[in-house]
Amino acid sequence: MFYVKRITYYISILVGVILFSFIIFHAIPSDPARIILGPNAGEQQVETLRKELGLDKPLQQQLTRYVSRVILLDFGKSYTDNRSVYHEVFQKFQISLVLVTLTLFFTFFYTLFVISSSKNINRGIEIVNFMLVSTPTFFSGIIIAILTFLFYPFTSFSGEFQSTADVLYMLPPALVLALYPMAILARILKQEMEKLNDSPFVVCARAQGLSELRIRFEHILKNALIPLLAALSNQLPMLFTGAFIVEIIFSLPGIGSLLIKSILQKDFPMLECIIILNGIVFVLINLIFETIYPVIDRRITKQYAQK
Amino acid sequence: MHKNKFIIKNGIFLFVLFLISSLLPYISSHDPLAIDLDSKLVEPSQQHLLGTDELGRDVFSRVTNGFSTTMRVALLAMLASLVVGIFLGGIAGYFYGTWVDLIFNWIVSLIFSLPFLLIMASVMSIIKPNIVNAYIILSCIIWVGPARITRAEVIKTKNLDHILAARAFGIPEWRILLFIIMPATVESSFTFSISYLPEIIGLEAGLSFLGLGVQPPYPGLGKMIFDGLNYIYSSWWLVLFPAMALFLAVMSINLFMAWSKRDKPDIA
Numbered sequence: 247m248f249y250v251k252r253i254t255y256y257i258s259i260l261v262g263v264i265l266f267s268f269i270i271f272h273a274i275p276s277d278p279a280r281i282i283l284g285p286n287a288g289e290q291q292v293e294t295l296r297k298e299l300g301l302d303k304p305l306q307q308q309l310t311r312y313v314s315r316v317i318l319l320d321f322g323k324s325y326t327d328n329r330s331v332y333h334e335v336f337q338k339f340q341i342s343l344v345l346v347t348l349t350l351f352f353t354f355f356y357t358l359f360v361i362s363s364s365k366n367i368n369r370g371i372e373i374v375n376f377m378l379v380s381t382p383t384f385f386s387g388i389i390i391a392i393l394t395f396l397f398y399p400f401t402s403f404s405g406e407f408q409s410t411a412d413v414l415y416m417l418p419p420a421l422v423l424a425l426y427p428m429a430i431l432a433r434i435l436k437q438e439m440e441k442l443n444d445s446p447f448v449v450c451a452r453a454q455g456l457s458e459l460r461i462r463f464e465h466i467l468k469n470a471l472i473p474l475l476a477a478l479s480n481q482l483p484m485l486f487t488g489a490f491i492v493e494i495i496f497s498l499p500g501i502g503s504l505l506i507k508s509i510l511q512k513d514f515p516m517l518e519c520i521i522i523l524n525g526i527v528f529v530l531i532n533l534i535f536e537t538i539y540p541v542i543d544r545r546i547t548k549q550y551a552q553k
Numbered sequence: 554m555h556k557n558k559f560i561i562k563n564g565i566f567l568f569v570l571f572l573i574s575s576l577l578p579y580i581s582s583h584d585p586l587a588i589d590l591d592s593k594l595v596e597p598s599q600q601h602l603l604g605t606d607e608l609g610r611d612v613f614s615r616v617t618n619g620f621s622t623t624m625r626v627a628l629l630a631m632l633a634s635l636v637v638g639i640f641l642g643g644i645a646g647y648f649y650g651t652w653v654d655l656i657f658n659w660i661v662s663l664i665f666s667l668p669f670l671l672i673m674a675s676v677m678s679i680i681k682p683n684i685v686n687a688y689i690i691l692s693c694i695i696w697v698g699p700a701r702i703t704r705a706e707v708i709k710t711k712n713l714d715h716i717l718a719a720r721a722f723g724i725p726e727w728r729i730l731l732f733i734i735m736p737a738t739v740e741s742s743f744t745f746s747i748s749y750l751p752e753i754i755g756l757e758a759g760l761s762f763l764g765l766g767v768q769p770p771y772p773g774l775g776k777m778i779f780d781g782l783n784y785i786y787s788s789w790w791l792v793l794f795p796a797m798a799l800f801l802a803v804m805s806i807n808l809f810m811a812w813s814k815r816d817k818p819d820i821a
Contacts, residue, residue: 266672270676382800388778395786509674525666
């Protein structure tokens with residue numbers, strides 16, 4: 247019952263996203279036909295293209311046509327260069343996926359480091375986290391880009407993943423992208439660990455003579471995991487399109503830079519596809535995390551049942 | 554009285570921030586728009602503190618001007634979103650459990666399901682991009698943050714005894730909501746808004762980075778960074794100083810937040 251409710255809720259959000267993209271690019275009066283052909287085209291040509299795109303029909307007909315096409319994953323062709331939007335976005339999405347995966351690796355290792363670090367450097371970690379949270383991507387990205395250019399051997403990217411060098415090239419941008427989420431996660435983790443440090447079950451484990459590392463990874467982490475995952479599920483969807491600054495600084499052809507290009511060129515089908523893709527990513531990530539929570543902590547299903 | 558003291562402290566901080574960013578353009582030594590092709594891409598020196606850009610414009614004046622625009626837009630957007638957020642969130646919280654609340658929740662989750670910058674940039678791709686439109690759209694989107702906080706707060710406080718007492722006195726419901734329930738929630742949403750200020754600054758800079766914020770020739774920090782990226786390896790000062798200005802702004806806000814939270818650790 248719980249899942250039925252959540253899934254209907256998320257489907258309604260997806261419908262909202264599709265409606266939003268429709269309203270923005272169809273219902274608000276703008277003239278795509280004119281944009282495609284440029285200001286010098288004759289009125290006759292524009293009229294023909296308008297008919298071809300179905301822009302002369304009433305709004306309800308356009309909406310039904312739009313929704314039925316979106317369900318079949320047919321997003322039409324790009325206004326600027328006539329390529330299939332779906333394939334283009336899909337290809338760029340793979341690059342973004344690799345980038346986000348590498349970002350998650352960095353985040354993971356930093357979190358592990360924070361858990362296992364000794365108490366003496368607590369203050370240092372706090373300061374590092376504070377600095378990382380305060381640093382805009384502009385700033386960290388530029389510094390790491392300059393350092394990469396000077397000291398890092400892999401400075402070219404072919405656009406597809408053909409060799410390991412292409413993946414290695416993704417490491418510095420992934421690091422830049424990881425800085426903010428990893429600082430946020432480490433901060434939350436530190437707070438949770440401090441809260442749990444004096445709780446009875448930890449004291450008991452300590453009295454049994456378990457090593458500090460084992461207490462942290464086995465007893466404390468299990469209880470601190472839920473807030474950590476909740477924060478991660480907030481950060482993850484932002485990484486896909488929010489990465490555009492990093493992608494432009496390192497000239498990576500991912501979703502973010504595609505988004506920027508489409509905005510500047512007023513390529514509406516591309517924008518529609520990216521917005522809907524983003525909605526799907528958001529919904530999927532939330533569904534996955536909501537499925538994981540009860541597996542980690544049995545008490546959570548009970549709480550939902552009480553509501 | 555400690556509640557009021559807290560609000561006053563934050564208010565003073567914001568006012569000082571606003572004052573500094575409004576006064577900054579007056580200390581710049583050059584006209585930020587004056588083009589001087591004889592001295593382009595000059596390194597930082599005595600005459601040009603932070604160097605000049607590819608058209609010979611003084612980077613220091615441009616950074617101070619751009620910073621002032623960014624901060625003023627961010628602060629005004631924050632205040633506008635706070636007012637709208639408290640109002641709408643208060644209404645949603647008051648009608649908790651009814652269809653009003655349902656619709657409110659749906660809209661808020663819808664806005665949260667898309668990255669803010671994506672929504673803003675999509676809207677800006679249709680209407681005319683300039684700083685006023687950027688400000689309006691910014692405020693239209695970020696109200697969801699304070700609204701969510703206010704809603705939760707109102708649900709918690711709307712059936713407390715002093716509100717029942719007000720109801721017993723026969724004070725009309727809309728006055729109770731507007732003058733008794735909503736003011737009590739100002740503190741938490743205000744705190745949230747200030748801690749959210751760095752993100753608003755980032756959004757504004759992001760819009761400007763895409764060329765959808767301040768229009769050239771007027772300087773915007775994001776736009777300066779975007780243009781400077783072409784020269785990043787030869788003229789590092791073009792990118793570094795605008796980025797540093799953003800860094801300092803965000804840093805000072807975060808430091809203030811850490812300091813003001815120090816004696817009130819229970820506020821998230």
